[in-house]
Amino acid sequence: xxRTQRDTDRERTRITDDEGVEIESALVGDELELSYPxxxxxxxxxxxxxxxxxxxxxxxxxxxxxKSTLLKALSNHLEPxxxxxxxxxxxxxxxxxxxxxxxxxxxxxxxxxxxxxxxEDLVYHGRYPHRGFFDGPDEADHRAVERAIELAxxxxxxxxxxxxLSGGQKQLAWIAMVLAQDTDVLLLDEPTTFLxxxxxxxxxxxxxxxxxxxxxxxxxxxxxxxxAARFADYLVAMHxxxxxxxxxxxxxxxxxxxxDVFGVEATxxxxxxxxxxxxxxxxxx
Numbered sequence: 001x002x003r004t005q006r007d008t009d010r011e012r013t014r015i016t017d018d019e020g021v022e023i024e025s026a027l028v029g030d031e032l033e034l035s036y037p038x039x040x041x042x043x044x045x046x047x048x049x050x051x052x053x054x055x056x057x058x059x060x061x062x063x064x065x066x067k068s069t070l071l072k073a074l075s076n077h078l079e080p081x082x083x084x085x086x087x088x089x090x091x092x093x094x095x096x097x098x099x100x101x102x103x104x105x106x107x108x109x110x111x112x113x114x115x116x117x118x119x120e121d122l123v124y125h126g127r128y129p130h131r132g133f134f135d136g137p138d139e140a141d142h143r144a145v146e147r148a149i150e151l152a153x154x155x156x157x158x159x160x161x162x163x164x165l166s167g168g169q170k171q172l173a174w175i176a177m178v179l180a181q182d183t184d185v186l187l188l189d190e191p192t193t194f195l196x197x198x199x200x201x202x203x204x205x206x207x208x209x210x211x212x213x214x215x216x217x218x219x220x221x222x223x224x225x226x227x228a229a230r231f232a233d234y235l236v237a238m239h240x241x242x243x244x245x246x247x248x249x250x251x252x253x254x255x256x257x258x259x260d261v262f263g264v265e266a267t268x269x270x271x272x273x274x275x276x277x278x279x280x281x282x283x284x285x
Contacts, residue, residue: 026185026217027051027074032083034069042081044069044241051185054215056207058228061238062262067221068109068189070238074219075106075187087185101129105183107191111174119165119173120158123148126180144180151206152176153199167194175203179210186210188220192227204231225262226276229253237261249274 027050034044044066051057051074059067072078074085076092085092087103095103105126114122126148127141137145149158152172162170171194178186188207192200208231210216222228228235229249237244237252239261245252253274258266263282269275 023050024053025050026053026088027219028086029070029074029080030084030086032070032073032085033081034066034073034078035081036069036078042241044073046070046083046243049074049236049243049246051217051219052234053217054211055233056211056218056220056231057234057236058232059219059221059236059238060223060225060228060261061244065238065261066241067238069241071187071189071219071221072108075104075108076100077106077108098129101181101183103183103185105178105181105186107174107178107186107188109189109193111170114162116161116163118159118161119154119176120145120149122162122173123158123176123180126177129181144182148176148179151179151209153202168196168199171195172199172203179206184215185217186219188218190221190223192222192224200227207231225253225258226274229274229276 029046029049032044032046032049033042034046035042049070059071061067069078073080076085076095087095087100092100123145124137124141127137127144130141131137149155152175154169154172154176157165157169157173160169162173165173171191175188175191178188186207191203191207195203204227207218207220211218220232222232225235232249234247235249235252236246237257244261245257250270253268253276255266255268258264258268258276258278259282265279265282267277267279269277
């Protein structure tokens with residue numbers, strides 16, 4: 001489904017298919033201006049961002065382009081200076097923390113240090129939105145945890161304490177915790193960080209499996225644009241705190257984008273599948 005509208009700033013307005021039919025969005029950001037108390041002015045400006053329902057959308061761009069800042073706003077971890085974020089048509093501010101956690105699973109880069117907790121206990125923490133304060137885990141919780149552990153491929157370390165694990169193993173444990181929330185929408189900030197190539201593909205294939213089998217909507221930040229193009233239905237390319245382009249990978253990933261956004265000269269091939277072949281770094285950045 002190709003996009004059919006774009007404004008002069010190349011920012012998204014509405015998602016429509018080739019016949020002009022509007023596509024439902026799970027998450028929408030409108031007229032967003034984002035900053036931090038320590039920042040000098042606005043960090044991200046975004047007229048409109050849609051995360052399409054039941055699709056995988058990858059946010060790509062260089063370090064400092066605003067990807068994580070935008071994801072924090074979408075997950076209610078950063079209050080916009082201006083603008084609103086809605087999930088399934090409802091403002092994020094209208095949800096309690098627990099209510100939102102039943103709708104939205106979030107993997108951030110800023111996880112708390114819990115060195116003495118076991119992997120299995122961490123994954124059970126993902127079930128807190130579904131239980132009362134004094135309630136113990138029930139059969140549904142057990143099933144969700146077992147499935148999350150299996151999907152993340154961490155059966156062999158379920159009894160290990162987080163403090164004993166490598167960075168990659170910890171990352172998989174946190175991913176399993178988010179999967180155990182069993183939400184319809186997932187926001188994942190660089191889930192492949194610290195992972196070797198095998199586990200990177202394992203995580204991305206799990207994301208695609210959840211999307212295809214359960215209709216889970218996913219927005220994921222990825223550094224590898226070739227991986228993003230392979231696994232995502234849509235790409236959001238960011239540059240200097242703005243949306244540079246949006247759409248299906250075959251439309252967004254161009255040699256011009258790689259030069260403008262990533263500062264590299266590269267060849268893009270579209271047959272038999274999309275391939276990015278970097279040649280050199282450009283000096284006029």
